Amino acid sequence: MPPATGRFNRRKGVMSLFVFGLNHHTSPLALREALMVPPPELSGALRAFHGRVAAAGDPHPGVALLQTCNRFEWYIRAQLPPARAREEVLAWMAARGGSSLVPSLDTALYEYAQEDAVRHVFRVAASLDSLVVGETEILGQVQAAYEQAREAGVIDRVLGMLFQRAIRIGKEVREKTPIGNGKVSIASIAVDLAETVLRDIAGKTAMVIGSGAMSEAALARLMERGIGQVIVLNRTFERARELAERFRGEAGPLDVLRNHLHRADIIISSTGAPEPILGVEAFRDAMARRRGNPILLIDIAVPRDVDPAVGALENVFYYDIDSLESQARISQQQRARAIAAAEQLVEEAVKGFGSWRRGLSAEPVVIALTRHFESARERELCRMRAKLDALPPEQRELVEQVAARVVNSLLHRPLEALKSAAAQGDATELFSAVERLFGLPTREDTSPSDGKTDVPC
Numbered sequence: 078m079p080p081a082t083g084r085f086n087r088r089k090g091v092m093s094l095f096v097f098g099l100n101h102h103t104s105p106l107a108l109r110e111a112l113m114v115p116p117p118e119l120s121g122a123l124r125a126f127h128g129r130v131a132a133a134g135d136p137h138p139g140v141a142l143l144q145t146c147n148r149f150e151w152y153i154r155a156q157l158p159p160a161r162a163r164e165e166v167l168a169w170m171a172a173r174g175g176s177s178l179v180p181s182l183d184t185a186l187y188e189y190a191q192e193d194a195v196r197h198v199f200r201v202a203a204s205l206d207s208l209v210v211g212e213t214e215i216l217g218q219v220q221a222a223y224e225q226a227r228e229a230g231v232i233d234r235v236l237g238m239l240f241q242r243a244i245r246i247g248k249e250v251r252e253k254t255p256i257g258n259g260k261v262s263i264a265s266i267a268v269d270l271a272e273t274v275l276r277d278i279a280g281k282t283a284m285v286i287g288s289g290a291m292s293e294a295a296l297a298r299l300m301e302r303g304i305g306q307v308i309v310l311n312r313t314f315e316r317a318r319e320l321a322e323r324f325r326g327e328a329g330p331l332d333v334l335r336n337h338l339h340r341a342d343i344i345i346s347s348t349g350a351p352e353p354i355l356g357v358e359a360f361r362d363a364m365a366r367r368r369g370n371p372i373l374l375i376d377i378a379v380p381r382d383v384d385p386a387v388g389a390l391e392n393v394f395y396y397d398i399d400s401l402e403s404q405a406r407i408s409q410q411q412r413a414r415a416i417a418a419a420e421q422l423v424e425e426a427v428k429g430f431g432s433w434r435r436g437l438s439a440e441p442v443v444i445a446l447t448r449h450f451e452s453a454r455e456r457e458l459c460r461m462r463a464k465l466d467a468l469p470p471e472q473r474e475l476v477e478q479v480a481a482r483v484v485n486s487l488l489h490r491p492l493e494a495l496k497s498a499a500a501q502g503d504a505t506e507l508f509s510a511v512e513r514l515f516g517l518p519t520r521e522d523t524s525p526s527d528g529k530t531d532v533p534c
Contacts, residue, residue, distance in 0.1 A: 098150030111174035139233030202247035264294035284341035
């Protein structure tokens, strides 16, 4: 799907949704690596970018960041022109990764706005834009991005609802289509690649570095395919031992990695290290001890765990996350029918979100009309206060309840009509007619309320 900018709506109070990002389709891994924000820095990065967007001209924007091994995307809701929003994203990226990246970023950065942005987010959550279509990791990553933005206090109502609905459609696609059947994870594609390169992995020794979800999936897949022995290494030894016991393997801490490197025929690495943990010298030593027997190295970490220069060594077959794309393409072709069904579900969700968002335009006149009727009710009750006070408490309460029910009954159909008209499209003329008919304040002058009116008796 080609990037699209959508249409910027300049009416007062209407804010635009944007997505700006890089993924495995548009940028090399090195470019995405340079932008990755480590977990301890994430909250600060979110607040800093939120402040940057606010300073650009919108004091109350919403932002969120989704970063995975295959994508780096900023989500923005702000009353800014697309060009200015893009400028702020590029400036942040240049500050993060270095000004030398700007020419590459300007070419690789894609953008979506308004409905196109909604569609993109939903497709991402449904794994339709993933390297491995149907993979399950992305839904948890979208959920994490939403929670991180919420905890940092930088997500607003509309962006929050966008993420909630994205998570919902991601689950729905997996429940209603067979898109997740079979080999649908990066880890499973990595093991398939090992079989393609080595022909037969039965009796081989595999080393898995890291203990996250991808490492666990790789171990499960290796065992299914008859691997001879597994070695699990992790920074936290207890976690390595737990995984090793489950998969009948051997565990070790990460600091003994070089001591065991020569034993592995297959290495799958997926840690959260901010810098490479293995370089050329480590593999040169391992290959000398292996007497030239080949090693297949699959680095699925971002940032990469292994210096790519390792691939130049004789009999070291090196693959990183971007190298798995051809294998993933085969998997995608096999899922063509499920993908079509998933795309249809996404389109229905896009329409539903559009209706909800358009319905928000009715809120100011709904609030004003409700206040108008509630004020009339309060005035009449105040006018009758002396007589009401003479009644027993239970009768006085009954009168007040009846008055409230009458107002709610009178308001029900007009409010539903206003919301429905807004959801279907531009209801500006209807809103203006209601404002004139009841003498309501204009929508620009109406602010949210707790529902209470201030009518003195």
